Amino acid sequence: MSKVLIFTEIYENSYDKSLLEMLTLMDDLNVDPSNIIVGALGDELESKETVLKSIPVSKVVAMKNNDTSNFNPNVLKIIAKNIVEKTNPDKIIIPKTSVGQDLATRLAYCLDQGIVNDCLNIEYNDGEWLGLRPVFGGNYLAKVNINTNVEIYCVRTKIFDEQNSNLISPEIEYFENELEYKTNSHIVDRSQEQSEGLRLEDAEVVVAGGRGLGGPEPFETLEEIAVLLNAAVGASRAVCDAGWKDHSYQIGLTGKDISPNLYFTVGISGASQHMAGCGNSKHIVSIDKNIDANIFKDAEFGAVGDWKNILPGFLDTLKDLGKE
Amino acid sequence: MKILVCVKEVIDPEVPVNSIDIDQKNWKFSPKQGVSTVLNGFDENAVEAALRIKEQIPETEISVLSIGSDFSMDVIKKPLSMGCQNLYLVKDDELNQSDPFVTSTVLSNAINKIGDFDLILCGRHASDWDNAQVPVGIAELLNIECITLAKGIDVQDNEIVIDRVIPGGSETVKSITPLLVTVSNEYGEPRYPNLRGIMAAGKIQPTTYTLSDLGLSKDDLKSKNEIVDIFIPEKKSNCEFIEGEDEYDIGRNLAMKLRENNLI
Ligand SMILES: Cc1cc2nc3c(=O)[nH]c(=O)nc-3n(C[C@H](O)[C@H](O)[C@H](O)COP(=O)(O)OP(=O)(O)OC[C@H]3O[C@@H](n4cnc5c(N)ncnc54)[C@H](O)[C@@H]3O)c2cc1C
Numbered sequence: 001m002s003k004v005l006i007f008t009e010i011y012e013n014s015y016d017k018s019l020l021e022m023l024t025l026m027d028d029l030n031v032d033p034s035n036i037i038v039g040a041l042g043d044e045l046e047s048k049e050t051v052l053k054s055i056p057v058s059k060v061v062a063m064k065n066n067d068t069s070n071f072n073p074n075v076l077k078i079i080a081k082n083i084v085e086k087t088n089p090d091k092i093i094i095p096k097t098s099v100g101q102d103l104a105t106r107l108a109y110c111l112d113q114g115i116v117n118d119c120l121n122i123e124y125n126d127g128e129w130l131g132l133r134p135v136f137g138g139n140y141l142a143k144v145n146i147n148t149n150v151e152i153y154c155v156r157t158k159i160f161d162e163q164n165s166n167l168i169s170p171e172i173e174y175f176e177n178e179l180e181y182k183t184n185s186h187i188v189d190r191s192q193e194q195s196e197g198l199r200l201e202d203a204e205v206v207v208a209g210g211r212g213l214g215g216p217e218p219f220e221t222l223e224e225i226a227v228l229l230n231a232a233v234g235a236s237r238a239v240c241d242a243g244w245k246d247h248s249y250q251i252g253l254t255g256k257d258i259s260p261n262l263y264f265t266v267g268i269s270g271a272s273q274h275m276a277g278c279g280n281s282k283h284i285v286s287i288d289k290n291i292d293a294n295i296f297k298d299a300e301f302g303a304v305g306d307w308k309n310i311l312p313g314f315l316d317t318l319k320d321l322g323k324e
Numbered sequence: 325m326k327i328l329v330c331v332k333e334v335i336d337p338e339v340p341v342n343s344i345d346i347d348q349k350n351w352k353f354s355p356k357q358g359v360s361t362v363l364n365g366f367d368e369n370a371v372e373a374a375l376r377i378k379e380q381i382p383e384t385e386i387s388v389l390s391i392g393s394d395f396s397m398d399v400i401k402k403p404l405s406m407g408c409q410n411l412y413l414v415k416d417d418e419l420n421q422s423d424p425f426v427t428s429t430v431l432s433n434a435i436n437k438i439g440d441f442d443l444i445l446c447g448r449h450a451s452d453w454d455n456a457q458v459p460v461g462i463a464e465l466l467n468i469e470c471i472t473l474a475k476g477i478d479v480q481d482n483e484i485v486i487d488r489v490i491p492g493g494s495e496t497v498k499s500i501t502p503l504l505v506t507v508s509n510e511y512g513e514p515r516y517p518n519l520r521g522i523m524a525a526g527k528i529q530p531t532t533y534t535l536s537d538l539g540l541s542k543d544d545l546k547s548k549n550e551i552v553d554i555f556i557p558e559k560k561s562n563c564e565f566i567e568g569e570d571e572y573d574i575g576r577n578l579a580m581k582l583r584e585n586n587l588i
């Protein structure tokens with residue numbers, strides 16, 4: 001039976017919830033919960049015992065006197081390597097958060113072990129795990145088998161449901177750090193854009209616009225719709241590269257991964273690199289003037305025509321429905 | 325300052341799926357007849373970043389390195405026509421480019437052969453294999469640090485200040501050379517080559533190496549991964565198109581439909 005180490009980030013008052021998605025995946029793969037260890041990454045972990053105790057697995061390990069310098073990946077990789085050497089897992093799971101994706105490949109090279117990056121799923125096949133990942137912008141999927149002793153999988157978040165976190169109060173073990181970590185790179189500032197309202201990643205409804213909108217002004221209509229639907233607003237890369245919206249709005253392979261209940265698009269053609277970030281939405285509904293646009297291959301409901309004429313009818317009706 | 329930019333020639337990512345042949349034995353992508361290759365988009369951002377540093381520090385020398393089985397000179401010389409000085413190519417027919425360990429081993433050996441660099445720039449991600457791993461690998465093998473997803477790079481004496489993309493914002497990282505940085509599209513539009521640049525590029529001969537020139541044998545390039553299958557994901561394609569008397573009416577009916585289905 002293989003022993004699995006899952007890394008998770010520990011913040012002030014909680015652990016990163018992507019861990020719960022990874023636990024669902026472990027369940028799907030029939031991993032015995034007693035074979036799962038969580039490796040905690042974060043600062044001053046000894047003072048965050050309540051957080052560590054709330055992690056729903058039977059064992060959590062962390063490094064003593066640990067200073068990750070703000071999740072600096074050049075430091076984290078040493079801490080992670082240390083934890084791997086103490087726990088000897090056969091398989092390592094790293095959720096593809098922004099910290100995780102920066103850590104995963106470094107750790108693979110530090111350990112000289114194979115990795116599948118950006119897994120959409122892991123399949124069980126005759127005793128082997130196969131990582132499923134997009135290639136060529138998501139136009140294709142590849143099934144990849146790792147040939148090394150330790151297998152590392154960096155797994156996409158927002159794909160699996162979060163496992164119910166029934167409290168089991170894990171055993172917590174702290175290790176002395178034995179590797180020296182020093183770095184020449186220092187994070188000196190971090191700025192978060194003022195997010196008006198809902199976070200794109202958390203919203204149940206996302207309203208997104210593409211190049212077909214022709215400029216920044218029509219986004220005001222999308223924002224109006226978003227308010228009525230309690231939705232967040234997103235955009236395609238074409239929109240962000242043109243400067244109509246900030247890059248923090250970008251959805252897709254090189255933007256944000258989202259999986260809302262409803263993804264509503266206007267003037268987005270549905271390029272594979274865009275769909276790579278939103279293809280897991282439960283329902284996709286799209287407006288586009290081109291009936292052959294790729295987006296309609298994913299959409300459940302489509303409206304073909306000029307958004308300039310369709311959106312007013314849509315918006316008026318939403319307002320009417322709201323009054324009922 | 326000596327800068328190296330790693331660039332890759334890829335099949336145009338905007339072409340439809342059926343324009344590509346996949347060799348099911350060696351898992352190689354190749355463009356069908358008439359389908360073009362381009363410089364990987366993020367690598368053009370990396371070239372642009374190098375050129376802007378050279379504008380600030382004119383004595384900067386920019387070299388470009390690429391490995392591959394086939395090069396189209398028009399494509400691979402584009403960084404030269406944009407303003408870079410040297411081009412190094414490593415050519416091998418059978419190179420397995422799907423495994424980042426293999427690619428980064430070749431690239432790091434090539435870099436050791438070409439010389440010392442203060443700054444190595446890469447794209448954040450190559451649009452063919454979508455690995456987003458090779459740059460980290462190069463840095464690990466060269467034992468230098470790597471900072472990913474730059475949208476701004478500022479060189480101040482021997483300190484490098486990088487503005488990088490994080491979810492919902494940005495982060496400023498200070499580091500020193502030698503350093504590897506991956507560049508994202510947020511850095512800004514790459515410049516177009518001008519006629520003078522294209523003429524100058526025409527005169528530059530690339531330096532070409534084989535794997536054995538780099539002291540590498542097949543044994544050094546064993547994959548850690550094995551691809552078992554590559555396939556096109558199935559799409560449902562059963563979209564219900566909303567009808568109406570005119571487009572305004574379609575909009576109304578769309579909203580009604582979403583309400584009926586409890587989507588809003
Ligand atoms: C490596 C790589 C990574 C990438 N990462 C991303 C990513 O993360 N996210 C992303 O979005 N893209 C990404 N892209 C870019 C992607 O390939 C597409 O170029 C991009 O998604 C296109 O954006 P769009 O759909 O807004 O524009 P277009 O493809 O130009 O589509 C515009 C649509 O609007 C419609 N339209 C025009 N006018 C009207 C009108 N009046 N009424 C109704 N409809 C109208 C058109 O019919 C068309 O379907 C990436 C590309 C590469 C190579």
Ligand SMILES: Nc1ncnc2c1ncn2[C@@H]1O[C@H](COP(=O)(O)O)[C@@H](O)[C@H]1O
Pocket residue numbers: 330331332364366367370389390391392421424427431445446447448449450451453454455456457458459
């Ligand atoms: N064959 C190659 N030759 C030169 N540079 C490469 C090659 N493959 C990858 N790179 C560099 O590494 C970056 C990320 O590639 P990848 O890890 O394959 O997604 C690219 O944007 C290039 O800068």
